[in-house]
Each structure stands twice: as C-alpha cells, then as structure tokens.
Amino acid sequence: MWTRPRSLDDCYNILDLRTLARRRLPGPIFEYLDGSAETENTAQRNTSAFDDEKLIPKCLVDVTSVSTSTRILGQELAWPVFCAPTGGSRFFHPDGELAVARAAAKSGTLYSLSTMSTYSLEDVAAVSSSPKMFQLYIFKDREVTRELIERCKRSRYTALCITVDCAVAGKRERDLRSGFAAPLRLSASFIGSFSLHPGWLLGQAAKGKLSMANFANSGASSFVAAAKLLNPSLVWKDVREMIELWGGPFAIKGILSTDDARRAVDIGATAVIVSNHGGRQLDGAAASIEVLPKIAKAVGDQVDVILDGGIRRGSHVLKALARGAKACSIGRPYLFGLSAGGEAGVTKALEILRTELIRAMQLSGCTDVRNIDESIVRKF
Ligand SMILES: Cc1cc2nc3c(=O)[nH]c(=O)nc-3n(C[C@H](O)[C@H](O)[C@H](O)COP(=O)(O)O)c2cc1C
Numbered sequence: 001m002w003t004r005p006r007s008l009d010d011c012y013n014i015l016d017l018r019t020l021a022r023r024r025l026p027g028p029i030f031e032y033l034d035g036s037a038e039t040e041n042t043a044q045r046n047t048s049a050f051d052d053e054k055l056i057p058k059c060l061v062d063v064t065s066v067s068t069s070t071r072i073l074g075q076e077l078a079w080p081v082f083c084a085p086t087g088g089s090r091f092f093h094p095d096g097e098l099a100v101a102r103a104a105a106k107s108g109t110l111y112s113l114s115t116m117s118t119y120s121l122e123d124v125a126a127v128s129s130s131p132k133m134f135q136l137y138i139f140k141d142r143e144v145t146r147e148l149i150e151r152c153k154r155s156r157y158t159a160l161c162i163t164v165d166c167a168v169a170g171k172r173e174r175d176l177r178s179g180f181a182a183p184l185r186l187s188a189s190f191i192g193s194f195s196l197h198p199g200w201l202l203g204q205a206a207k208g209k210l211s212m213a214n215f216a217n218s219g220a221s222s223f224v225a226a227a228k229l230l231n232p233s234l235v236w237k238d239v240r241e242m243i244e245l246w247g248g249p250f251a252i253k254g255i256l257s258t259d260d261a262r263r264a265v266d267i268g269a270t271a272v273i274v275s276n277h278g279g280r281q282l283d284g285a286a287a288s289i290e291v292l293p294k295i296a297k298a299v300g301d302q303v304d305v306i307l308d309g310g311i312r313r314g315s316h317v318l319k320a321l322a323r324g325a326k327a328c329s330i331g332r333p334y335l336f337g338l339s340a341g342g343e344a345g346v347t348k349a350l351e352i353l354r355t356e357l358i359r360a361m362q363l364s365g366c367t368d369v370r371n372i373d374e375s376i377v378r379k380f
Contacts, residue, residue: 008341008348013356014312014333017349021092021339026200027193028178029091033335035174036279042287043279046310049287053319053377058365066361067368068354072304072327073159073249073271075131078108079354080369081317083346084275084308084329085135085161085253087116090210092339094203098127099338103346105130107354112161112329115148120213125155133159133251137166138238140231148214149245160246161273162239165254167232170281240267253308254281256291258298265302272299275308278331289320293374296324314356321369322377 005016006023022030036043068079083104090096097119104111105128112133113124121134134152138145152160172181178193179185194201204210243250252264253273264272274292276285288309296305307325311317317328330353337349366372 008345011340011348011352013352014336014349017333017336017340017345017352020341020345021336024197024200025092025339026197028175028180028190029200030339031174031178032088032172032180033092033332033339035172036283037170037172037281038283040279040283042276042283042285043310045287046276046279046289047312047316049289050310050313050316050319052379053289053323054380055315055319055322055360055364056376056378057363058376061365061367063362063365063367066358066366067370068358068361070327070369072306073110073131073133073251075110075158075249077110077131077327079357080321080325080327081311081350081353081357082110082327082329083112083334084278084331085112085114085133085163086331086335087114088118089335089338090118090204090207092335093342093345094207095342096338097124099343100334100346101128101130101132103334103337103343103350104128106347107350109350110158113157115214116212118210118213120216121148121151121157122155123213125157131158133157133161133249135161135163135253136242138162138231138234138242144218145242146245149242152246159249159251159270160242161251161253161271162242163253163277164234164239165275165277165281166230167234168230170277170283172280236263236267243268251304251306255295256286256288258294261295261299261303261305265299269303271304271306273306273308273329274325275329278309289316289323292320292325293323300324300326311353313360314353314358315360317353317357318360318364318366318372319377321372322374324374 005011005020011017070080097117101111101124110131115137134157175181179190249270251271252269255272261272274288304326307320308329334346334349337345
C-alpha cells in the first residue's frame with residue numbers, strides 16, 4: 001500500500017521528494033519552487049515530451065559494469081547530471097546553496113551557483129573544492145558584472161554560465177496568487193501558511209537575515225533590488241565580451257534554436273545549455289527534449305550540448321544522452337530534496353537519479369554513457 005512519505009527513507013523517487021517538500025515548506029515557498037509561467041504548459045511538456053521518446057533496448061549485452069563518467073566544460077564528472085543554478089536556495093532550507101554544493105561534490109558532479117544565491121560565491125567555494133560553475137547575469141552596470149567575474153576567478157570557479165532567457169521576468173501566477181512576489185502581499189492566508197510551519201521559521205531565524213549574499217556590500221542585497229539590475233537590452237556582443245573577460249570554459253543557458261546554438265559557437269562558448277528555464281519564463285516555448293536533437297546535430301561536435309529541464313527519472317537522462325546531450329542539468333529535483341531534508345535530501349535526489357540511470361542503461365544494453373546514441377530511442 002502506498003503511503004505519503006514522512007521522511008527521506010520513505011522516498012523512492014523524485015515525486016516522493018516533492019511530496020515531502022510540500023509538507024515541509026510554507027505554501028507560498030513551495031509554490032515558488034514548483035511553479036512556472038502562465039498556464040505552465042512548457043514546464044509540463046518538458047517532462048511529458050520524454051514519453052514520446054521510446055527506448056529500444058539492445059539485448060544480451062554484458063552490462064555487469066557500466067561507466068557513467070563524462071567530461072564537460074573541461075571537467076571530469078562521475079556521472080552526467082549536475083545541479084543547475086537556482087536563486088534563493090535558503091528559502092528551501094537554512095543551509096541553502098552550501099548544502100547543495102556539498103552534496104554535488106560528494107556525488108562527483110558539478111554545482112552551478114546562481115548570481116541570486118543566498119550564500120556568497122566565496123562561502124560556497126569554501127565548502128566545496130569540486131567543479132563549480134557560476135551563473136552570471138549581465139547587469140546594467142557593467143562594473144557589477146566585471147567585479148563578479150573577478151571574484152569567481154579569485155575563488156577558483158571552473159566555469160561561467162550566462163542565462164539568456166531572462167530579458168524580463170516570467171509571469172508566475174502561483175506567486176501572484178500566494179503573494180510571494182514583488183512587492184510581498186502579506187494576506188492572512190500568507191501569514192497563516194508560515195505560522196503552520198514553525199520548524200521552517202525557526203530554521204530561518206537561526207541563520208539571520210536572508211539576503212542576496214553576492215551583493216551584501218552593495219545597495220542591491222534585497223531580491224527586489226537585485227532583480228531590477230537585470231538588463232533587457234543584452235545582445236550577443238555583450239556576451240562575447242564576458243567570454244573574453246573570463247577566458248575559460250563558458251556555457252550559454254537558455255538556447256532553444258539551432259541558429260542561436262551556432263551563434264553561441266561563433267562567439268566562443270564552450271557549452272550550450274538547451275533550456276527554457278524549467279518553463280518559468282516563456283510559457284509556450286518548446287520543451288527542451290523536443291529541440292535537443294537538431295541542436296546536438298548542428299553543434300554537438302563543436303561544443304558540449306547540455307539538456308536542462310523536465311528530468312524526473314534516470315531514463316529521461318538516458319533518452320537525452322541518446323538524443324545527443326553530453327550531460328543534463330536539474331533544478332527542481334534537487335530543490336525538492338533540499339526542502340525535504342537539507343544536504344541529505346539533495347544527496348538522496350542525486351542518488352535516486354544516478355541509480356535509475358545506471359539501471360536504465362543496464363536494461364537498455366548500454367555500458368558507457370560516452371557511447372550512447374540514437375539507436376536506442378525511437379519516436380512513434
Ligand atoms: C526555484 C528556482 C529558481 C531558479 N533560479 C534560477 C536562476 O537564478 N538562474 C537560472 O539561470 N536559472 C534558474 N532556475 C532555472 C534552473 O536553472 C533550471 O533551468 C530549471 O530548474 C530546470 O528545470 P527543472 O526544474 O525541471 O529541472 C531556477 C529554477 C527554480 C525552480
């Protein structure tokens with residue numbers, strides 16, 4: 001008989017972690033995590049489109065041992081899934097980004113830290129010596145961006161990433177309804193949902209004021225102030241400048257067309273992340289897995305192609321690799337884990353996906369993630 005998970009031990013898949021996260025978080029925080037833009041079609045399709053890809057296993061292959069290691073952005077990873085940048089992780093657990101960075105390091109994978117993080121990039125670097133990518137927003141004030149790049153160099157981040165699907169904020173209706181949007185709307189139900197979660201309140205109170213830690217010394221340490229720094233006039237030459245300034249591995253996140261993927265290659269990117277921001281920006285945008293095959297065919301031999309969005313199962317990762325991705329990144333799956341149980345919860349989320357991927361590989365007759373190709377998937 002299925003019972004609702006009450007602890008991490010009861011969680012067998014990512015949706016169980018989501019159920020537990022929902023119990024642990026005040027309603028508006030859960031809706032901010034789980035929600036996406038407008039009618040949420042793109043977010044749903046990100047996952048459901050994987051169902052259109054059917055696996056065709058190869059039989060009688062010796063799958064006693066399988067290799068999951070891969071190399072992206074100049075770094076060796078133990079397996080081809082890493083943590084995408086997500087702003088405000090302390091809303092989900094007092095240890096926020098520190099917990100995620102530690103869990104990613106233990107799992108042998110990369111962590112991308114968001115500009116909008118609630119622990120500073122230096123604090124995160126101090127808890128993990130594993131590969132780390134910093135996700136940069138290019139601000140109206142170029143000096144702010146240049147300084148962030150210098151700080152990343154000093155803290156030995158291994159790659160930079162720029163997110164290009166955020167010219168303006170997406171219309172997130174769950175947040176508008178709950179009141180967890182700028183400006184905050186403190187209705188009786190908003191306050192009530194927090195008072196029903198004293199554990200969450202105590203955990204946050206113990207850590208002090210929650211702020212945009214990368215801007216602690218500037219006037220933009222509140223979420224509203226930092227969001228106002230976003231730059232809707234950004235164009236390709238601005239990104240090229242940042243790539244040159246950084247001089248190391250550089251990913252462009254938010255690519256959905258082959259034309260843009262080619263432009264990313266032309267300006268010197270090392271990786272393109274095929275992504276629609278988990279459906280949180282442009283609702284109606286294509287699902288990542290739908291556009292992946294063409295992009296991988298167009299530029300896969302020149303840059304690392306990474307699929308982001310919708311992954312909830314190890315078999316989704318397998319399908320993405322078969323369609324040409326070199327690795328996948330996840331957002332909500334590890335945030336559900338973080339909300340459900342801090343660092344142990346993130347570890348659980350990563351372990352669920354890693355073991356599901358290995359099982360799916362073995363059942364499909366695949367022994368090495370580097371050799372997976374289109375012969376094991378078909379669209380009907
Ligand atoms: C709560 C939350 C905050 C996010 N913040 C950022 C961010 O600051 N920068 C960014 O590039 N993407 C951000 N994203 C998008 C993720 O990087 C990623 O693209 C998305 O979560 C992938 O979809 P998935 O959640 O289905 O795995 C955020 C996503 C979530 C759920």
